[in-house]
Amino acid sequence: MPDHRPVPSAATDLPVLRDPAGLPALPPIAEPGQPWQAIDTPALVLELDAFERNLQRMQQAADRAGVALRPHAKAHKCPDIALAQMTRGAVGICCQKVSEALPFLRAGVADVHISNEIAGPAKATLLARMARHARISVCVDAVVQVRALAEAAEREQSGLTVLVELDIGQGRCGVADADAALRLAERIAAQPRLSFGGLQAYHGGIQHVRDHAARREAAARAAERAGAVAARLAAAGAPCQVVTGGGSGSVEFDLASGVFTEIQPGSYVFMDGDYGSNARGDDGAAEALRFEHSLFIATTVMSTAAQGQVVVDAGLKSMAVDSGLPWVWERNGGQRNGVDHNSGERSGGERSGGQRNGGTRSTRLAYVAANDEHGIVRPVPGAGGEVPALPQLGEPLWLVPGHCDPTLNLYDTLVGVRDGKVESLWPISARGLSR
């Protein structure tokens, strides 16, 4: 056999590389046309049919309600997805951070709302610089922020639209009441390079209220609060061109509220374990907004040495676990690798575990623990106590992440799959851009 020991370096005693110029490159994670089983893992996979149905459903619902759709790009961080949303009728996108907007501008998205306050002159300068090229809006909840934006816009000779963020119950950012909102609106309007754009009113907590009626009630209270403040501003001579807010969990109520002129949902594109655990209503509106799981983590069984479990190659570095561990997914109603492992029973009833393309949350396998680069998958005994068979060493599995946004933020590429074949490789260009 050839000598594969490193060559000792006389100078340092450290081993040195043989032929460093010939080092291999990392092969692509997949090639268009390959079957889904050939995707190298861990990988982030988008089922394109379900994804496109999700885009279509949200746009149609917004159109029917006469409300503008400005999807949140913090969910996907992917310019290809933003362009797919805008082609279908979205008026622009939201970003949560200034730096996050850059790859979208570079891809041609010319209308970006930063749905957040910003701190520090560096961020204000970058924002004002971006506003020389595109329509840029941003939120404030303090006078000092208005001043920083005005100074930056003056320095960069550009103009910014500024919305006042209103706290409608989340208790995070935003002014508390109409008086404070009016004071800020007046400060904005007094600045020659700023224009007052209206209100942002978002309540993240409502998005994950599990019970449908309770979620409707919470959304109604929040919208009422926003509506009252908007009315007060209008009466005081500062009308809101835009009242923006809402998320994937509350959008059916926000669209019907008569308060919001614009909704900013993000996760509907993908759904995730957390949103998938929300109960849906049973009326036509809920059915029209039945979003499907389109986002998956492709993983591979890498060890079967321990009894009663398998170890897969996707752990904490391949998924966010802040909203719970991922679900195991059965593609096509349990058909995996051509073998029917599943009874065909769908989990969750009214919940979104089921899917039009036939996939479903597994009732026989559960992902029970995540280490940095390992996940433990165990069988879930059936009602009669029978223990399902475990997948084999080398077998691929798909997972539904618990929380899509921070999971996207771990990957550089989104692998698009249609009819079981790789179709697209989309860069997640805004990954890591949290400044």
Place this chain on the structure above:
Amino acid sequence: MPDHRPVPSAATDLPVLRDPAGLPALPPIAEPGQPWQAIDTPALVLELDAFERNLQRMQQAADRAGVALRPHAKAHKCPDIALAQMTRGAVGICCQKVSEALPFLRAGVADVHISNEIAGPAKATLLARMARHARISVCVDAVVQVRALAEAAEREQSGLTVLVELDIGQGRCGVADADAALRLAERIAAQPRLSFGGLQAYHGGIQHVRDHAARREAAARAAERAGAVAARLAAAGAPCQVVTGGGSGSVEFDLASGVFTEIQPGSYVFMDGDYGSNARGDDGAAEALRFEHSLFIATTVMSTAAQGQVVVDAGLKSMAVDSGLPWVWERNGGQRNGVDHNSGERSGGERSGGQRNGGTRSTRLAYVAANDEHGIVRPVPGAGGEVPALPQLGEPLWLVPGHCDPTLNLYDTLVGVRDGKVESLWPISARGLSR
């Protein structure tokens, strides 16, 4: 004021960019020589003095014990750090995934152990290709893995060192006993392009046993198990050149065990909230291994609109929370921005909250909730009920992440700081390389 509305495009009705060629680039996160307060946030910061002391302490402890140090690069994913470790005497590095090793090879690290099993021919091929340039070893716990490695090495005309992973109580990967280990060792030795390298015996669970005596006891039991299997293999004619394992939480016991020829700690470089919560012993060995917090998330207060809290700009996309929320850190004994906010009292007693360079875990501020891009920081009332003052809008804060490894995996750059000034900007080149 200039018109900053987007130009409508006649063809699509979508707004299009004005002057797309002039779009701004993202400015660097910091410039060498700047004061720490000028770092754009969120940013991952390394206190270089504490970092270098940590490297030194671990290397000296390994040298004193006559045990090889092979630090785990999954913790830092940063070639600059790997080279700093090897310059001080490390024999090579560990990686947890095949793709993760590539940036280290490219930087000149010529001895890499993949401390994990791998699945699929693509990974085996890449590994065997890497072995044409460097000394590469890898773990197995099944015969099929041995066969895949042998075939890949034959295809690529290279040689691989293969270690048998032994489960010493973690219940994750690894064979259960000496018989299974011996069978695999013989299969490895029978392959012309593979050589049997010995045992890997790692128990992640032990690393975070809080009580010092309990941790010592658990580490002793695990080492005993590894020692017994190594003896059995030697007696059967398959001596272990290497018995590798151990982590930052157990290394003081592993070094003294007489079983491990090599240790593979990773987190000692940084420490994190989780390791910082381990109780230390009070003998000389424990003092010699007193690692300091060197890794911080720099964040900025971005909203103070709500009463009784501030909102900072680092959330789930800037930190892993699987092992708990971050601590707020008081730099230099509570001197922040030149103002002494702190009583000087150190938290945690025997724990590692205190630090030789004067920083300490805050006793007056707590990071209590993380959203995607927001963190909520609240005051911690003192023993007498007094409520500490909150930081102001725009003020920088440092956090100690709960779990360093997956936090590193979120950032592209590690900002090195010494004496309050930016010194280095190190690329985290293996970020995202989980394949």
